[in-house]
Amino acid sequence: MAKSANLEHPQTPAQLEEFYRQMVFIRRFEEKCNLAYRQGKAGGYLHVYIGMEATAIGWNAALKPGWDYVITAYRDHAQPLLMGADPVKVMAEIMGRQGGYSHGKGGSMHIYDIEHNFYGGWGIVGGHVAMGAGLAFAAKYREEDRVAVCYLGDGASNAGVFFETLNMASLWDLPVIFVIENNEFAMGTRLEYHASDTHLYKRGEPFGIKSERVDGMDLFTTLEDAKRIVDWVRTNQRPYLVEVMNYRFAGHGAADNDRQLYRTKEEEDENMKRDPLARLRKYLVDKKICSDEKLEAVEEEISDQVEKIYEAADASPFPDPHEVYDHVYSDMAPEAGH
Amino acid sequence: MxxxxxxxxxxxxxxxxxxxxxxxxxxxxxxxxxxxxxxxxxxxxxxxxxxxxxxxxxxxxxxxxxxxxxxxxxxxxxxxxxxxxxxxxxxxxxxxxxxxxxxxxxxxxxxxxxxxxxxxxxxxxxxxxxxxxxxxxxxxxxxxxxxxxxxxxxxxxxxxxxxxxxxxxxxxxxxxxxxxxxxxxxxxxDDKDFSVPFGKAQILHEGTDISLVGYSRMTQVNLAVAEELSKEGISAEVVDVRSLLPLDTDTIFASVAKTHRAVVVYEDWRSGGFGAEIAQRISEDCFDDLDAPVLRVGGLNVPMPYARVLELECIPDVKDVLEKVRRIL
Missing domain, CATH: 3.40.50.970 (Thiamin diphosphate (ThDP)-binding fold, Pyr/PP domains)
Structure with missing residues (x-):
């Protein structure tokens, strides 16, 4: 379990400021998405990462950019933004515009940036997990030292295909890291109501997979854990299972307007104290790494940046109706007409 | 060449x-x-x-x-x-x-x-x-x-x-x-670069009186049916669909335009099977060419049974196809 965050950390002040910028950026981006949804600028199902930012930032920092693979489910905005995706194209996709990564055919749940090795963006709970192992399979097949990070939720950890995949990942020595983002709720069903054993990391152990539970709300421990585990997997060419304990502050999706159906306000308030953003900010100020004024300026700058991203995305046109037939196949059009 | x-x-x-x-x-x-x-x-x-x-x-x-x-x-x-x-x-x-x-x-x-x-x-x-x-x-x-x-x-x-x-x-x-x-x-x-494109049906037996449309093993059944019919002086055309998606309707429609009659044969359950889709395409696009309704021969709408005699009952055979052919000839 988590070590104390109150360590002397190896990161330079410049690195710490960069992590803070990343975290503020994701927070503001996601807040903007929620607002866009409420204003009818985004539709469908939309799931934000607010409260869980330290996890994606910490793990992203441990990966080799442009080399390692990442795949996740539908809470999928943060990872591509961290991996180098164009935020305007991410926002445009969420808004269903031609300028989006999938030209408006994916939406919030289906963001992909293959150029930066972000493989989505999937809507079937547990469905993408085998594909995550497939990315690692490809790396091993080609004798490359890439690792694949496959995020999944606590809800997905009950899926049959997850257990099938754990077995094959171990059997075939695949360099894949299953990161279970345990935010304590499978949609609106609390962990204790959906998992027979709530220690989800134990699910790797019967398959001979090294498995552990870590704190996903503390950036510093996450940075350490992620680096240690990614390096181990790259070196040992074996899978790994990490249960990352975190908490989503927002509802399951943007349409989840009544969180008190499944959790109390008191519980939320208690968990807000774990807010990775507030804690990192306090650390930076307390340790005199950045002044309060400096951080306020950073926050303002990023808010402006997100606003500009939104405006640029909003300027992208909706897809032309004839585009509905594009990309069904790589080399032919499907039959047209109703 | x-x-x-x-x-x-x-x-x-x-x-x-x-x-x-x-x-x-x-x-x-x-x-x-x-x-x-x-x-x-x-x-x-x-x-x-x-x-x-x-x-x-x-x-x-x-x-x-x-x-x-x-x-x-x-x-x-x-x-x-x-x-x-x-x-x-x-x-x-x-x-x-x-x-x-x-x-x-x-x-x-x-x-x-x-x-x-x-x-x-x-x-x-x-x-x-x-x-x-x-x-x-x-x-x-x-x-x-x-x-x-x-x-x-x-x-x-x-x-x-x-x-x-x-x-x-x-x-x-x-x-x-x-x-x-x-x-x-x-x-x-003897050519490892040989290939057969998708989306092209083929005529395996030319005929003028009726089109027998099928794929996979049912094409072999249709060839046997055409052989039977030829003994009676009936000229059946066997259309081997072979590619379901993409589907070559041009070849199917051209055959129907020539023969004016069609029976679609498939091993899958008759209701909702792909042959029903082919039959509907013919009905929609070849209505003026048709002299009779398009008929289907499909597998029986039951789970496949074990006993050989029951299994054979389920799978369309020459007799089943001939019966439908005779209904519209």
Missing amino acids: ATATLIETTFRDAIHKCIDEEMERNPDVFVLGEDIGRYEGTFKVTKGLWPKYGEKRVIDTPIVEPGFTGIAIGAAMTGLRPIVEMMTMSFSILALDQIINHAAKVHYMTGGQAKVPMVVRGPGGAAKQLSAQHSHSMEGWYAHCPGLKVVAPATVEDAYGMLKTAIWDDNPVIFTENPGLYTIKGTIP
Whole structure:
């Protein structure tokens, strides 16, 4: 379990400021998405990462950019933004515009940036997990030292295909890291109501997979854990299972307007104290790494940046109706007409 | 044009030869499935590949269709070219989520960023007394789904040439092999670059009185029907659809325009099977050409029974097709 965050950390002040910028950026981006949804600028199902930012930032920092693979489910905005995706194209996709990564055919749940090795963006709970192992399979097949990070939720950890995949990942020595983002709720069903054993990391152990539970709300421990585990997997060419304990502050999706159906306000308030953003900010100020004024300026700058991203995305046109037939196949059009 | 030497072989060996040649040609091609390596495959299609290519490229999987199909899709998204063997296409029902909800939609949902050059192949339809859970004809289920290509060859040459096309294709392809065809004989060109394109039906027996439209093993039944009818002076045209998705309606419609009558024959359950789709296309587009309603001959709408006499009752045969032909001639 988590070590104390109150360590002397190896990161330079410049690195710490960069992590803070990343975290503020994701927070503001996601807040903007929620607002866009409420204003009818985004539709469908939309799931934000607010409260869980330290996890994606910490793990992203441990990966080799442009080399390692990442795949996740539908809470999928943060990872591509961290991996180098164009935020305007991410926002445009969420808004269903031609300028989006999938030209408006994916939406919030289906963001992909293959150029930066972000493989989505999937809507079937547990469905993408085998594909995550497939990315690692490809790396091993080609004798490359890439690792694949496959995020999944606590809800997905009950899926049959997850257990099938754990077995094959171990059997075939695949360099894949299953990161279970345990935010304590499978949609609106609390962990204790959906998992027979709530220690989800134990699910790797019967398959001979090294498995552990870590704190996903503390950036510093996450940075350490992620680096240690990614390096181990790259070196040992074996899978790994990490249960990352975190908490989503927002509802399951943007349409989840009544969180008190499944959790109390008191519980939320208690968990807000774990807010990775507030804690990192306090650390930076307390340790005199950045002044309060400096951080306020950073926050303002990023808010402006997100606003500009939104405006640029909003300027992208909706897809032309004839585009509905594009990309069904790589080399032919499907039959047209109703 | 130089003509390649012809090799006599079987449907099964043609498929084997194609896989072997493509594995030899392209290191990105690999095969995975249940008991395909050491055990040589339930229908022995992959016999000899494991000793030749080793376990890296001929992968015996656990019996988990969703899991290994998903791994193949993930690998394919990075550019590898997996050939997934389903021990029977009936088992691919377990992997429908991976094939339909994932593989078929990757190119679309990524806006063209990723492709899935994967072949899912295996025996589809009834073999002999394998009963209800091992005898499904799945091609109609898959041909319903945009993003997949679905082919069902009926001849040795097509088994060889269409599998070439399938392996070279950048989209997920469902390649169904009726187990009743594995032992049929035929010829293939001695040319490893030979291929048969998708989306082209073929006329295997020319005729003027009625079109018999089918695919996979039912095309062989239709050929036998045409032979029977010719003894009575009736000229039947056998249209081998062979590619369900994409579907070559031009060839089908041209045949109907010539014969003015059509019977569509398929082994799948009659209700909602792919033959119903073909029949409706003919009805919609060839209404003025038709002198009689388009009839269907499909498998009986029951789970496949075990007893041979009952199984044979379910699968359309020459007698069943002749009966429908006589109703509209």
